Amino acid sequence: MAEIIANEGGGKQKGKKRSKRHSTHIDMTPMVDLACLLLTFFMLTTAFSKAKVMEIVLPEKTPKDQEQDAPEVDKDRALNIILVKDNKVLWYNGLADPTKPPLPTLNETDFSDEGIRRVVLQRNKDLFIQIEEMNKGIVEGTLKIPKDSVSARRKKMMTEDRKGPVILIKAADEVKYHNVVDIIDEMAICNVARYALVDINSVEKKMVADYLAGKASGAASLK
């Protein structure tokens, strides 16, 4: 304590001496410190406050009195993804048509990198590689196209694609919002050209219920 007081006293004395010599000199360090601090704060907060959005465009609703035909989808290209509760994903190839049995079998997977992404990527490999090569070319400078035509070119690749899957995304009851966003995001990651968010139909509802019930009874018998 004594030391501190002595120091302070010494400081004061020095200050007095100095102030006598040139009285206009003010120590601006604390002010500059504060300015620096505020500057950092404002820089960081402005940079991070922008929210990002994902754009989706849905087809126009048809009036209720008009019969709506189910979308015509090529059977070989169709990939159905059904989201169910507890972050699970069921998928099957082709179309579920009760008039033409047997019904396709459901496969279960999840939202991880090794889950649904692998399924989608495998089906969409050609287009994905095509687009990735274009992106790589642009980054490395081997491919020279104006910046504003990149997305147009990407779109063209997507519309000309004839082999990739047509993905129908269906959400069962009790699905959380982030599951749907995740799956749409997955489409963007895998550069899927054609996908649609459609309502689940009764055939699929039954398939899902049967699948979940079968799994439950299987688990029970194991015990």
Added chain:
Amino acid sequence: MHAKPPKIDMTPMVDLFFLLLIFFILTATFRPQEAVMVDTPSSISNTTTPEKHIITLMISKDNLVFFNVDNGVDTSEHLRGKILQAVGQQYQIKFTPAEIKRFETMNSFSMPMDKLKDWINESDSKVRDAMHSGMPLDSIDNQLLMWIRYSRQYYPEFEVAIKGDRDADFKKVKRVIDILQDNNVNKFNLTTNLESVDISLDNL
């Protein structure tokens, strides 16, 4: 004798600091306090929301739907006030000029029309935040539809942002999307957090 300590003139640096500081203070826009915390899901999308002329529909964790609309770029248009008056007229509720003015500075809300007046006049923000009981959106009394309809009547190019909580039920979000489609809105912005994803084809 000691050598003189080197002295650097920091005045230009400090000048620059202050200049930048003033710039950032002036450009910073503070986001007003939201009525609920919404934890948005993440996506790789990198597009940003338009700043103005946007209808924000928040769906909270407990599945309440919040409606918000901004005043527009030109605040002298008083879009919010006009919309409030129009919707009020629809439900035979008159708002005083003071209430309209207050409403213009307020944020998102989630309550039936008859409780809105109390919400506007409540001065304690804690009490106000507890008043959000949910926007009626069933087919008998679809007030969300009215809000969207009148908003678009005053400014047809309103963009719609849906800001759903990660754990909100998709059913509710779907219902909101259905209502929007009834109003001929077919383009939506889903507010998300940015995440980065790396994928390789090696393990295919």
